[in-house]
Amino acid sequence: xxxxxxxxxxxxIFIIIFSVFYKGLNKINxxxxxxxxxxxxxxxxxxxxxxxxxxxxxxxxxxxxxxxxNIWSSWCVPCREEHxxxxxxxxxxxxxxxxxxxxxxxxxxxxxxxELGNPFETILVDIEGVQAIExxxxxxxxxxxxxxxxxxxxxxxxxNENLINEIKLIIK
Amino acid sequence: MLSSSIGYYGLxxxxxxxxxxxxxxxxxxxxxxxxxxxxxxxxxxxxxxVKISFVSLIIxxxxxxxxxxxxxxxxxxxxxxxxxxAGVWGNHEGxxxxxxxxxxxxxxxxxxxTKNQPLQYRILTITFQQIIIIGFFVFVxxxxxxxxxxxxxxxxxxxxxxxxxDPLLAIHPPVLYLGYVGSSxxxxxxxxxxxxxxxxxxxxIHIKKWxxxxxxxxxxxxxxxxxWAYYELGWGGFWxxxxxxxxxxxxxxxxxxxxxxxxxxxxxxxxxxxxIILSISTFTLSMCGTxxxxxxxxxxxxxxxxxxxxxxxxxxxxxxxxxFSIIIFFxxxxxxxxxxxxxxxxxxxxxILINNWFMMYFLSVVLIGTVYPIFLDVLTTNKIxxxxxxxxxxxxxxxxxxxxxxxxxxxxxWIKSNLEDKAQLILALIISILIAILIVKNxxxxxLINITLISSAFYLFLITSRDFFIKKEKxxxxxxxxxxxxxxxxxILVNNLxxxxxxxxxxxxxxxxxxxxxxxxxxxxxxxxxxYKSIIGNFIIENNNGKIEEFFPELRIYNQPKIVTxxxxxxxxxxxxxxxxxxVVQNQEYFNIRYQSKPFMIWIWLSVILISCGGILSFxxxxxxx
Numbered sequence: 001x002x003x004x005x006x007x008x009x010x011x012x013i014f015i016i017i018f019s020v021f022y023k024g025l026n027k028i029n030x031x032x033x034x035x036x037x038x039x040x041x042x043x044x045x046x047x048x049x050x051x052x053x054x055x056x057x058x059x060x061x062x063x064x065x066x067x068x069x070n071i072w073s074s075w076c077v078p079c080r081e082e083h084x085x086x087x088x089x090x091x092x093x094x095x096x097x098x099x100x101x102x103x104x105x106x107x108x109x110x111x112x113x114x115e116l117g118n119p120f121e122t123i124l125v126d127i128e129g130v131q132a133i134e135x136x137x138x139x140x141x142x143x144x145x146x147x148x149x150x151x152x153x154x155x156x157x158x159x160n161e162n163l164i165n166e167i168k169l170i171i172k
Numbered sequence: 173m174l175s176s177s178i179g180y181y182g183l184x185x186x187x188x189x190x191x192x193x194x195x196x197x198x199x200x201x202x203x204x205x206x207x208x209x210x211x212x213x214x215x216x217x218x219x220x221x222v223k224i225s226f227v228s229l230i231i232x233x234x235x236x237x238x239x240x241x242x243x244x245x246x247x248x249x250x251x252x253x254x255x256x257x258a259g260v261w262g263n264h265e266g267x268x269x270x271x272x273x274x275x276x277x278x279x280x281x282x283x284x285x286t287k288n289q290p291l292q293y294r295i296l297t298i299t300f301q302q303i304i305i306i307g308f309f310v311f312v313x314x315x316x317x318x319x320x321x322x323x324x325x326x327x328x329x330x331x332x333x334x335x336x337x338d339p340l341l342a343i344h345p346p347v348l349y350l351g352y353v354g355s356s357x358x359x360x361x362x363x364x365x366x367x368x369x370x371x372x373x374x375x376x377i378h379i380k381k382w383x384x385x386x387x388x389x390x391x392x393x394x395x396x397x398x399x400w401a402y403y404e405l406g407w408g409g410f411w412x413x414x415x416x417x418x419x420x421x422x423x424x425x426x427x428x429x430x431x432x433x434x435x436x437x438x439x440x441x442x443x444x445x446x447x448i449i450l451s452i453s454t455f456t457l458s459m460c461g462t463x464x465x466x467x468x469x470x471x472x473x474x475x476x477x478x479x480x481x482x483x484x485x486x487x488x489x490x491x492x493x494x495x496f497s498i499i500i501f502f503x504x505x506x507x508x509x510x511x512x513x514x515x516x517x518x519x520x521x522x523x524i525l526i527n528n529w530f531m532m533y534f535l536s537v538v539l540i541g542t543v544y545p546i547f548l549d550v551l552t553t554n555k556i557x558x559x560x561x562x563x564x565x566x567x568x569x570x571x572x573x574x575x576x577x578x579x580x581x582x583x584x585x586w587i588k589s590n591l592e593d594k595a596q597l598i599l600a601l602i603i604s605i606l607i608a609i610l611i612v613k614n615x616x617x618x619x620l621i622n623i624t625l626i627s628s629a630f631y632l633f634l635i636t637s638r639d640f641f642i643k644k645e646k647x648x649x650x651x652x653x654x655x656x657x658x659x660x661x662x663x664i665l666v667n668n669l670x671x672x673x674x675x676x677x678x679x680x681x682x683x684x685x686x687x688x689x690x691x692x693x694x695x696x697x698x699x700x701x702x703x704y705k706s707i708i709g710n711f712i713i714e715n716n717n718g719k720i721e722e723f724f725p726e727l728r729i730y731n732q733p734k735i736v737t738x739x740x741x742x743x744x745x746x747x748x749x750x751x752x753x754x755x756v757v758q759n760q761e762y763f764n765i766r767y768q769s770k771p772f773m774i775w776i777w778l779s780v781i782l783i784s785c786g787g788i789l790s791f792x793x794x795x796x797x798x
Contacts (some may be wrong), residue, residue: 007502011495024469024550025483089459 007108039151042134047100049109049123058149066095066171067146070120071132073104076114076140078158083116085164090119095171099123102132102140145170173321174241180319182225183269186276187309189218190302197299209289209299215602218305219276226260226273227317233260238329241320242266248331250703250731251321258342261330264466264482265318267345272308273283274346279305282357289378293364300360307489315482332706334730334737340400348393348420350530352458354386355423358430363497367504372447376438379451383434386454387427388787394420395489395780403740408673408751408768410776413563415416415470418542419461422535426454428530432524439586440521445505446528459490469546516588523581530574537566575628576659579635582654600638604630615669622694626665632658650795653786658781663772667733674767684765690714691767704730709754709763723752725766749773 045056057156061067070086072079090097099120101109106125126132134145145153145167155163179530179763193214200208201495232240236249246263247256260266279301287293311319333340343420358379365375397420403409410416430450434441463472467483515522541558548554580597608627612619676684684691694710711723726739740753753765 003502007498010498014491014498016493018487019489020550021463021469022484022548024466024546025480025487 001157023167027120041149041151042131044101044134046100046124046126046129046131049106049125056081060098060124061141061146061149062149063096064148066152067094067098068167069098069135069142069144069146070138071102071126071135071142073102073140074108075104076102079141080112080116081157082141083119084117085159085161088127089164092171095167096121100135102117102131102137121162173237173240175231175235175237176319176321179228179232180317182221182228182655183317183319184311186225186272186392187306187313189214189221190306190309190426191385194217194299194302195305201295201299202291205291208293208520211295211590214537215276215280215298219273219280222269222273222276225319226269229259229266230260230270235258236329238327239276239321239323239325242320244316244322244326245331247329248462248703250482251332251337252702254339254342255332257338260331261345262336262341265312265316267349268308268312268316268344271317271349271353272305273351275301275305275308276354278353282361283411286378289592290368290370291502292376293361293368296364296367297357297360300363301356303331304356304360304493307493311467311482311489313722313783315485318702321403325537331703331730331746332562333733334728334735335404337356338400338404340396341404344393344396344714346402347396349392351386351388351427352423353363354382354389354462355427355454355458356608357382358386358451359455359497362448363500364612366448367500369446369504371437373438373441374432376447380431380434380627383427383431384787387424387431388426388784388791390420391780391784391787392429395777395784399777402773403742406644406738408740408753408766408770410773412574413541413558413560415466416461418459419464422461422538423454424456424619425531425535425538426450429535430454431658433528436524442515443522443525447556448501448505449642451502456490456494456497459486460676462488463490464542470542486783518584519589520581520584523577523584527574527577527581527647530570530577533570534567537563541761570623571661572624574629575632575658578654579632580656582639582650583682584633596638600634601631604628604634611669617669623670625768627666629658629661633662649786649790652789653783656779656782656786659775659782661748663779666772667770667776670771672769676765677760677762678765679763689767691765693763693765701728704728709765711752711765713752713767721750725752725754727756744774747771 041057041061043057045054047053047147048055061069065125068089070082072082074156087095089095097120101123103126109123124131132140135142141158143155143159144151145155153167159167185335193211196211196214197284200211213257225479229240229242231237233244233247234253236243236247236256238244238247242263242265246259246266252692261270261787279298282301283298286297360527361375361379361382365371365379389450394417397417398410401412402408429656432445433443433446437447463483463486464634467480467484469483515525541562545556545558546554546582579600583593583597590786605627607630608623611626612622615622627679630656631722636651636658640655641653672688674684674686674689676691677707678691678693680693680761682693690713692712692714697708699706707729708724709726711725712720713723715722721743723741725741728737729735729738736751738754738755740751742752743750750774751766751768751770755766761782
């Protein structure tokens, strides 16, 4: 009798394990960290490109319209592809684009902009990559849609046309 | 083209052999006469077919026949010939073919080596073995056929992942597979013996050889993988508790436990249920490992194809085997039960039993750490990642009684024992505590845990080294293996306590200096090799005792696929390994430099070799068979 209970219990346990594994198989297994939304922007200050002046984040991001913060670098290949879309987006009236130049040197960054155009109103310089950490960025490129000092949406990786359209819809 | 067709039909014919064999097996099992010669010849033929199929895959790889999908995905014409061949089992399809090859080979060897065993037992084992083989044949042919065509034929292949292009990693999978597949024989044989009520001393003696063989292969296989990870991945560690590593560790833990249980069974005819359950779980865990690795259900540094269909197949197959064996165990095990079990508290079997429980504990920690993230993800969609701290916190404290028990246990006798040399054991304990205090005193680490840990490791070390001078007992294999184990634990401890590391960014011409050493980045050499570009840094390191050495860590940029790997420069001596790697800091002339000094690194490898030597010695020992 005891033996039979044992048998059924073990079979039951294995059925549960089986179903869990089965469900696990059909899950998408690409890990993407949760994006914290409606988070206040970090309090920090930064140098602007081609100037030695320190500017506080609150001066830049306290704004009634949407701001797109784009983390980019001249050495980053996907940034190059994304750049054209940013140029396009900068034509929109109700959005400001701000760049965060990540672990780059000023000369090659300037070259990059001369070649492809400058969509940004302001460019923050982040030579050590500290500011990117403050923003909670994973790498370059990455974009943050900001409204009234709050991060509304975060885009990891290069923007594509769909995402640009999505942004255009949001800012309307 | 041709070789792919030959290989494919080889597989089909092998499957047909399996079906025929099952039929003949059943027929012969009922007739109960002598072994049908057709069974032997069919088993041989089956092995031959799989071998032909395997060889034709090798030929496709050697000739870079890109009409074959597997070759296209995993090879490249500029690859050296050695890695073209190693690439055969460096991918999913080929490695399953290798698995099948070893499986049929072992079945053949089993049939040839068991002439003295009862006929029914032999046939039943072969039948169970054929069920497993059929499962794998269907799996290979249906979901992972290594002989798929592609049309139009591509000009060039995609190449083998460069971190796999390494001599050690070329032999690591086959050796590991010998261990995994060896456990399938243990599984089938244990089930057959249970069904027939044959669990006896002679069965224990006969199956012990198989347990030992798979254990040796598994140990060496894990060792090879670990050495590879040490010098190739550039982290300077040798065990990362990565799920795929755990998956090989779990069968090893069970096999080690089984090995000791078999000894008890052989001497005293007790622990039969233990032996059966352990035999079943060894192979089930190997299969479970295959499932976890091949289905892509895990996130791991070991990248394998993520294919739910394959995963589903192995999952169903695995659970059929599990249900099957549970049912056999519950319905037939009564026959083998021995009622007059009496343990005296101080005896070898009690010591072994206690340590078995510890081993089961270690196993469950590893199992939970590996599988729990999957469960949690499925049930609650939380993602967690279980890392080394989890394993260290749960395993290390329990190592202490485990090590002490291991030291005392080997001194005990079977059935009933009394500790004759108590004075000696206590003396050894005092000495080891003193040594531990001496070591830990000057270090800035947690005092109590390190003292107990080091002293228990030293305790085992002292006792096992003392054992070599006791002439009475001739069990050299056990002495060597246990001595090796104590050496392993000691080297890991010393390695952990005394390792130092410098991480810094330098550019050519710069110098880094701290109280212990000076690192000068002299220059950079660039070279073009056959299938990669290499960047070699030249560093001069001066220790505080004035010793000057040059290091040449290397970065390799492979052309196909485009991957950068870092080749560490390792200077090995008997006391320390010095280990240096470089990495590029993106888009700057700086290089990230990592310099580590790791004492007793080589002893970790040597002690594992010693452990397997113990196994080999026991395998070759004829005395046991009498």
